[in-house]
Amino acid sequence: MTTNVKPSPRERLLEAAATLTYRGGVGIGVEALCKAAGVSKRSMYQLFDSKDELLAASLEQRTSAYVTALLPAADDGRSPRERILHVFEQVESQSRAPDFYGCPFLAAQIELKDQSHPASRVAHGAKESLTAFFRAEAEHGGASDPDLLARQLSMVFDGASARAGIGADKLTGLIAPTVITLLDAAGMR
Amino acid sequence: MTTNVKPSPRERLLEAAATLTYRGGVGIGVEALCKAAGVSKRSMYQLFDSKDELLAASLEQRTSAYVTALLPAADDGRSPRERILHVFEQVESQSRAPDFYGCPFLAAQIELKDQSHPASRVAHGAKESLTAFFRAEAEHGGASDPDLLARQLSMVFDGASARAGIGADKLTGLIAPTVITLLDAAGMR
Numbered sequence: 001m002t003t004n005v006k007p008s009p010r011e012r013l014l015e016a017a018a019t020l021t022y023r024g025g026v027g028i029g030v031e032a033l034c035k036a037a038g039v040s041k042r043s044m045y046q047l048f049d050s051k052d053e054l055l056a057a058s059l060e061q062r063t064s065a066y067v068t069a070l071l072p073a074a075d076d077g078r079s080p081r082e083r084i085l086h087v088f089e090q091v092e093s094q095s096r097a098p099d100f101y102g103c104p105f106l107a108a109q110i111e112l113k114d115q116s117h118p119a120s121r122v123a124h125g126a127k128e129s130l131t132a133f134f135r136a137e138a139e140h141g142g143a144s145d146p147d148l149l150a151r152q153l154s155m156v157f158d159g160a161s162a163r164a165g166i167g168a169d170k171l172t173g174l175i176a177p178t179v180i181t182l183l184d185a186a187g188m189r
Numbered sequence: 190m191t192t193n194v195k196p197s198p199r200e201r202l203l204e205a206a207a208t209l210t211y212r213g214g215v216g217i218g219v220e221a222l223c224k225a226a227g228v229s230k231r232s233m234y235q236l237f238d239s240k241d242e243l244l245a246a247s248l249e250q251r252t253s254a255y256v257t258a259l260l261p262a263a264d265d266g267r268s269p270r271e272r273i274l275h276v277f278e279q280v281e282s283q284s285r286a287p288d289f290y291g292c293p294f295l296a297a298q299i300e301l302k303d304q305s306h307p308a309s310r311v312a313h314g315a316k317e318s319l320t321a322f323f324r325a326e327a328e329h330g331g332a333s334d335p336d337l338l339a340r341q342l343s344m345v346f347d348g349a350s351a352r353a354g355i356g357a358d359k360l361t362g363l364i365a366p367t368v369i370t371l372l373d374a375a376g377m378r
Contacts, residue, residue, distance in 0.1 A: 016339045024302060025215075025300055025302060026214075066324075097208035106299075109357075110299050111288055111299070111300050112214075113213060115355065124355070126355075131357075149190030151363050152363065153365065154357070155345060155349055155367065156344060156348055157334070158348070158351050159346070159348025161194075162295060163343065163344055163347055166298035166299060166309075166313070167313075169340055173337070174340050174344065177341075180371060180372070184374075
């Protein structure tokens with residue numbers, strides 16, 4: 001029965017919030033979100049305390065898919081160096097999509113400006129998990145300063161996805177040489 | 190006479206647009222802009238065709254001060270390498286201000302999403318001038334691939350200012366080693 005596969009109002013709101021804010025920014029109105037989700041405002045406020053909470057929940061829900069799309073499998077047998085490069089290959093690949101506007105977690109934080117906003121906190125956590133991945137791989141790969149390398153890679157990640165998102169750079173021939181230079185300088189295996 | 194130094198309605202609108210959008214995003218309403226500038230909506234629409242045009246003009250006006258604050262003097266006698274490092278020292282210094290939200294031209298483009306928006310075009314041009322500076326210095330400094338180095342430095346610039354702007358990194362001990370590694374790899378004098 002088709003009624004079994006139809007997403008719930010909560011799922012539709014989360015999807016609408018993720019999609020519309022990514023395409024149009026966090027300033028999207030509650031009316032537009034509810035209309036896109038096919039949910040009444042009354043129902044929305046029964047499910048979420050506020051639009052801010054809905055935004056936070058939509059980013060939270062998106063986090064695991066985002067991380068899965070970027071990171072290599074836990075035990076793929078590749079070297080830490082190759083596993084780090086894998087992440088950047090994914091960014092370059094994602095950035096070729098016509099509807100690519102950069103990392104949604106970076107964009108949300110830049111748009112909200114408020115680090116204490118519930119959605120900023122969720123986005124901050126998602127980015128932290130990426131930095132933590134870089135740091136762990138840097139340690140495994142014998143980087144001279146794993147913390148520095150993790151910060152450098154996070155900076156390159158955000159710079160690359162932001163610039164691709166605004167159409168300032170297509171990233172071709174840019175990320176790999178940059179990351180390899182940093183990995184080499186850190187003595188990464 | 191004090192009336193001589195009072196900024197004009199146009200100047201007040203440009204200032205309000207630059208300040209309020211930097212602190213709160215491009216979604217700021219016309220009412221709030223006019224209120225902050227002490228200008229009626231009617232007057233605003235006599236001076237600017239639309240809020241979009243006001244945003245574009247405010248970024249345009251901000252461009253030269255922004256570039257001046259970042260770039261070294263044209264003939265300061267320093268090496269291309271030192272002149273590039275100067276830019277990054279400025280970013281690190283600017284990022285320590287409590288009201289730092291990253292590069293205003295990057296933020297505007299990320300928020301607007303629309304590369305054809307008049308303010309996006311102005312912002313794109315401002316960023317292009319920075320990349321052009323990097324490219325010219327890279328050429329003067331004998332970089333092996335000036336275009337690649339300019340793109341790398343632009344990516345680091347945007348990544349660094351974005352991450353500082355959202356509070357993800359304080360940049361201390363991060364930018365200089367990263368830029369030096371890239372300059373060394375490019376064989377820059």
